[in-house]
Amino acid sequence: YETFMEKEIAEQPFVIKETLRSRIEDHILMPELDDLAMEDIHAIYMIACGTAYHASLYAQYLGREWLSIPIQCVPASEFRYGNYPVDEHSLCLFVSQSGETADTLAALKACKKKNAKTIAVCNVLDSSISRIADTTLYTCAGPEIAVASTKAYTTQLTLLACIMLKLAELAKVEVNGYDQLLHDLKALPETIESMLGMEAQMKGYASFLKEQQDAYFIGRQLDYVSVLEGALKLKEISYVHADAYYAGELKHGPIALIEEGTVVIALATQKDVASKTISNIEETIARGANVILIKAKGVHSDKIAHQIEIPDIHPYLACLPATILLQQFALWSAKEKGCNVDQPRNLAKSVTVE
Structure with missing residues (x-):
């Protein structure tokens, strides 16, 4: 490695x-x-x-x-x-x-x-x-x-x-x-x-950020936990400004940030709210966003070009395979930008002071 x-x-x-x-x-x-x-x-x-x-x-x-x-x-x-x-x-x-x-x-x-x-x-x-x-x-x-x-x-x-x-x-x-x-x-x-085998696809998606300095992560329910971690990982090692939002909160302000070419990473692994998340995603596409969708089996939208599916798993555990993909995305985004992946600037492994 x-x-x-x-x-x-x-x-x-x-x-x-x-x-x-x-x-x-x-x-x-x-x-x-x-x-x-x-x-x-x-x-x-x-x-x-x-x-x-x-x-x-x-x-x-x-x-x-x-x-x-x-x-x-x-x-x-x-x-x-x-x-x-x-x-x-x-x-x-x-x-x-x-x-x-x-x-x-x-x-x-x-x-x-x-x-x-x-x-x-x-x-x-x-x-x-x-x-x-x-x-x-x-x-x-x-x-x-x-x-x-x-x-x-x-x-x-x-x-x-x-x-x-x-x-x-x-x-x-x-x-x-x-x-x-x-x-x-x-x-x-x-x-x-099985998710480790998706690395090539996530490496390809990471190239979307090569000329970008901002990324937005959205999800609902447990997917919001995953997008918080995904955004943190991207910030830590690639120095890309990344924000995570509840998908349903987009219309309450954050959608003003979306413009042509903006990278949005969306999660829809919680099937009971997936249709609402897809609707939120399509709002960003209408404003020019370049969307990557990580989804559960059976969730689909013809309007989203870049989709990757996690295995069929209990929704309460879906954040684990989704997290692997977000880790790979952050890793390859950092490599694209030539960052020190293991020792990012200003950070320490263990924070032993306030």
């Missing part, structure tokens, strides 16, 4: 398999959480920074679908200075690749002082966050050298899906489509492997 980022993108089928190892049979195996009394939990907070914050937004979405408990996802840099009503009936979940992120660590310490129950999701054994949290669940991404996170993010998504299913089980909630979710979770390594 020419870069660590390419290597780490390619490792994702293996590290997702490792993260799932011994976690799934006919239900989620997570003995670390078996003693958690969900009946005593009155609020859940998801706290993280950057890419890990996007993973936490994903967990928040699943939690809101399955649990009747109020759930809030907050960047750690805001949480530590905000007046959030945390007490002994709060469950606070902290996500950090390194386990040393300064803001996340400070927020964890503050929650511990208020006697909240704390869970860490981390990739580094014996990190500061893992030592302080009541319980730590580890992703198995292995060392991640490139500054822009790839395999750490997708293993976070994978483990968080398992955690939210476990919390639903502990809360005695019946999850619709539970068996299909477990089946598709087990099949994730193969699904991700």
Whole structure:
């Protein structure tokens, strides 16, 4: 591999398999959480920074679908200075690749002082966050050298899906489509492997940005989580100005930015809202946008020239294969512009200051 980022993108089928190892049979195996009394939990907070914050937004979405408990996802840099009503009936979940992120660590310490129950999701054994949290669940991404996170993010998504299913089980909630979710979770390594084969197509799409300095990402529901991460990845390593929007919010201002040749990356993997997303996409095409659509099977528009389809997968897991494509898009956009993919300017792998 020419870069660590390419290597780490390619490792994702293996590290997702490792993260799932011994976690799934006919239900989620997570003995670390078996003693958690969900009946005593009155609020859940998801706290993280950057890419890990996007993973936490994903967990928040699943939690809101399955649990009747109020759930809030907050960047750690805001949480530590905000007046959030945390007490002994709060469950606070902290996500950090390194386990040393300064803001996340400070927020964890503050929650511990208020006697909240704390869970860490981390990739580094014996990190500061893992030592302080009541319980730590580890992703198995292995060392991640490139500054822009790839395999750490997708293993976070994978483990968080398992955690939210476990919390639903502990809360005695019946999850619709539970068996299909477990089946598709087990099949994730193969699904991700198939997406790695789409690299040539994403490399071709990346050339659309060669003379551009702006890109816009749009999606609805869980696709919005994916476009936030896709835009961040593009900004981090290619220095292209990239914004992510809810597709339904375009008419409320952002569509003014669309002009002839503007690159729009759209996601429509959530079939229940896909037709509305397609309608939003066609509005941008009418104004001259050059659109790349990442879609679920069965979603189609004759007006969109550039389309790429993810495998048939439960919609709650669709962000994983979609993310692989967005990582490849960012990688090749950066290479087109001659950027240092592994060590982008002004960034550090672990943010250990405020």
